[in-house]
Amino acid sequence: MQSLNYKNFRIGLILSMLCALALFIGSYLLGKNNFFLLLNTDLGIFADYFFRFFSDLGNGLLWIPLLVYFIYSGRKKLLPFLISCFALTTLLTQACKYLIVPDELRPTAAITTEFIHTVKGVTVHATASFPSGHTATAFVFYFIFCLVIKNDWWLIVGLLYALMVGYSRIYLAQHFPLDVAGGIIVAIVSVIFSLIIQNKIDKRKTQ
Numbered sequence: 001m002q003s004l005n006y007k008n009f010r011i012g013l014i015l016s017m018l019c020a021l022a023l024f025i026g027s028y029l030l031g032k033n034n035f036f037l038l039l040n041t042d043l044g045i046f047a048d049y050f051f052r053f054f055s056d057l058g059n060g061l062l063w064i065p066l067l068v069y070f071i072y073s074g075r076k077k078l079l080p081f082l083i084s085c086f087a088l089t090t091l092l093t094q095a096c097k098y099l100i101v102p103d104e105l106r107p108t109a110a111i112t113t114e115f116i117h118t119v120k121g122v123t124v125h126a127t128a129s130f131p132s133g134h135t136a137t138a139f140v141f142y143f144i145f146c147l148v149i150k151n152d153w154w155l156i157v158g159l160l161y162a163l164m165v166g167y168s169r170i171y172l173a174q175h176f177p178l179d180v181a182g183g184i185i186v187a188i189v190s191v192i193f194s195l196i197i198q199n200k201i202d203k204r205k206t207q
Contacts, residue, residue, distance in 0.1 A: 032177075
């Protein structure tokens with residue numbers, strides 16, 4: 001396989017698992033609803049606009065420019081890995097939302113309180129809460145660039161980016177912290193299995 005930065009990937013994996021674990025523990029100790037209400041705090045108009053924008057950085061449409069980047073940056077050999085990441089992330093997220101935990105209520109539908117902060121102009125969904133697809137996409141991007149970027153700066157900057165996307169989903173009242181944790185786990189599983197697929201393809205080519 002084309003040279004990848006497995007060291008940073010392993011570190012990023014550990015950091016992400018710790019973040020997911022913290023969200024799982026917080027949801028268990030405080031309760032799913034209470035933990036959401038604690039984090040879903042009105043931080044003002046600037047934060048409303050900021051997190052509305054930042055949430056889009058986990059949009060599935062970003063797979064398109066990422067694909068173009070891989071093609072024109074000399075990483076065509078890694079396309080099976082990239083395509084597998086997209087396919088597995090989509091499959092796992094949709095399977096959880098509509099097969100494993102179908103019709104899981106989102107915060108505004110599950111919590112009967114007027115204290116939920118919502119942002120003007122954002123359509124708040126009612127069901128298909130677990131896991132957060134935006135979070136899954138953001139963390140997959142984080143792991144991908146942990147692998148392809150040689151420098152260490154992305155470890156922290158990328159993690160902050162992925163976490164901010166995850167938090168934006170809570171801030172916009174679209175997901176529970178538990179959903180964000182689920183999105184992180186989906187990303188971890190998707191990237192690990194995609195690496196296995198890429199390695200198998202590379203081995204066949206060398207035989």
